[in-house]
Amino acid sequence: MTIRAGVVGAGILGSQHAAFLAAQPEVKLVGVADMRREVAERVATPLGATAYGSLAEMATQCLDLVVVATPDPLHLQPCLDAIEAGVPCIIEEKPLATTLDDGRRLMEAIERHGTRFFVNYANRAATLDIATGYVLQQGLLGELVYGEARLDDNISVPTQMWGGRSRDWAAGSSTAHFLLSHVVDLLHWYLAPARVTEVYAIAQQKVLGNTPDVYDAYLTFDSGAKIRVKAEWIKHIDELVEFYMCFSGSKGTLIYNKRGGFNTSAGWRANLSPEVSAQELLEHRERLGERGVEMRALVHRPAPATATLSAGGATDMHSLEFQGLGYGETMSLCRSFVDAILDDTLTPSSWKGHGPVPTHVDGWRQTQVVCAIVASAASGRVVSIEE
Numbered sequence: 001m002t003i004r005a006g007v008v009g010a011g012i013l014g015s016q017h018a019a020f021l022a023a024q025p026e027v028k029l030v031g032v033a034d035m036r037r038e039v040a041e042r043v044a045t046p047l048g049a050t051a052y053g054s055l056a057e058m059a060t061q062c063l064d065l066v067v068v069a070t071p072d073p074l075h076l077q078p079c080l081d082a083i084e085a086g087v088p089c090i091i092e093e094k095p096l097a098t099t100l101d102d103g104r105r106l107m108e109a110i111e112r113h114g115t116r117f118f119v120n121y122a123n124r125a126a127t128l129d130i131a132t133g134y135v136l137q138q139g140l141l142g143e144l145v146y147g148e149a150r151l152d153d154n155i156s157v158p159t160q161m162w163g164g165r166s167r168d169w170a171a172g173s174s175t176a177h178f179l180l181s182h183v184v185d186l187l188h189w190y191l192a193p194a195r196v197t198e199v200y201a202i203a204q205q206k207v208l209g210n211t212p213d214v215y216d217a218y219l220t221f222d223s224g225a226k227i228r229v230k231a232e233w234i235k236h237i238d239e240l241v242e243f244y245m246c247f248s249g250s251k252g253t254l255i256y257n258k259r260g261g262f263n264t265s266a267g268w269r270a271n272l273s274p275e276v277s278a279q280e281l282l283e284h285r286e287r288l289g290e291r292g293v294e295m296r297a298l299v300h301r302p303a304p305a306t307a308t309l310s311a312g313g314a315t316d317m318h319s320l321e322f323q324g325l326g327y328g329e330t331m332s333l334c335r336s337f338v339d340a341i342l343d344d345t346l347t348p349s350s351w352k353g354h355g356p357v358p359t360h361v362d363g364w365r366q367t368q369v370v371c372a373i374v375a376s377a378a379s380g381r382v383v384s385i386e387e
């Protein structure tokens with residue numbers, strides 16, 4: 001089978017999607033559409049595809065797959081147009097939607113037409129996120145009690161990344177939709193079947209003016225876990241992105257310096273529950289290896305000390321550890337979406353038993369939580385999330 005594909009939105013991500021699809025042997029990249037036709041041409045022509053000024057124009061080409069990579073608040077219309085044109089498969093860039101109303105309309109259309117709909121939560125393909133999910137799902141930290149996650153961008157993202165369009169682009173989105181969509185999806189994935197039931201958030205809006213500088217939120221899960229998630233757009237730092245997570249279980253702690261900032265190095269460490277024996281530690285390392293994650297297994301005896309103060313140090317600790325960057329390519333998950341279409345399944349073998357690939361159902365959960373963060377910061381109140 002050859003998948004006839006088109007991409008709508010030929011900017012930073014859309015051009016990567018187009019190049020990716022054109023390089024897949026089972027895919028024919030038919031067209032690239034962008035409301036800025038010259039941008040569509042710049043991407044389409046070198047890849048041997050046709051440029052279009054809109055999805056409606058491109059959809060006359062009998063497409064099996066459309067990738068929607070328009071800016072965050074502009075996902076709905078191209079998705080609806082593709083669904084209504086009868087395109088059977090859609091890959092949408094995150095987030096699913098930036099308002100509950102858009103999300104509901106999209107969900108209704110997907111379900112009515114039976115569209116196969118994937119959302120590119122690209123972080124799910126990162127090896128260390130796979131490892132984090134594994135450790136939490138297996139209960140290797142005991143019961144998850146508290147977590148924190150911060151994903152911050154350099155201030156140059158909302159002010160310069162999209163050239164002269166940057167300020168409008170940022171104003172149409174926010175750190176909640178652009179960044180916390182990734183974090184919220186990861187948390188739902190790591191902790192499934194647990195769901196966020198309540199959100200309390202604050203925001204600051206002093207620097208960027210047209211969009212909040214930061215969102216900082218506490219999420220309560222129905223499992224009882226409480227997790228703080230925070231995303232900033234006003235950091236004057238050398239890196240483009242900083243991403244850090246830490247999870248405290250009743251019996252262990254996982255530290256994930258996904259993209260270390262100043263004076264930190266990237267790495268991942270899970271200090272497991274003392275109930276995990278040395279033999280089990282090696283077995284877990286082996287199972288992670290089968291999922292494509294190569295870890296070091298350590299038995300060590302930490303001696304926590306600061307200056308003349310010390311505490312503990314008498315017990316052995318069993319840990320899994322990875323030094324360095326463990327993230328995948330932005331397009332890794334898209335290969336699994338292509339396999340899901342070819343194999344007619346949500347669990348293609350290239351997805352190595354990580355559960356189903358993310359769909360609109362995951363997208364709706366993410367959208368509900370991120371919209372609750374925005375609503376809570378605006379009202380100063382706790383926002384509950386309905387099933």
Ligand SMILES: NC(=O)c1ccc[n+]([C@@H]2O[C@H](COP(=O)([O-])OP(=O)(O)OC[C@H]3O[C@@H](n4cnc5c(N)ncnc54)[C@H](O)[C@@H]3O)[C@@H](O)[C@H]2O)c1
Pocket residue numbers: 008009010011012013014033034035036039053054055069070071072074077078093094095120121122123162169178330
């Ligand atoms: N998965 C990831 O890791 C990841 C990373 C970065 C961005 N993203 C997401 O990818 C999406 C695209 O981001 P980007 O940085 O590529 O944006 P971009 O502005 O560079 O590209 C979007 C393009 O869509 C075009 N466009 C807008 N409305 C259109 C319409 N109705 N029809 C046709 N074309 C239209 C614009 O002209 C622009 O060229 C966003 O939702 C963003 O959050 C995902």
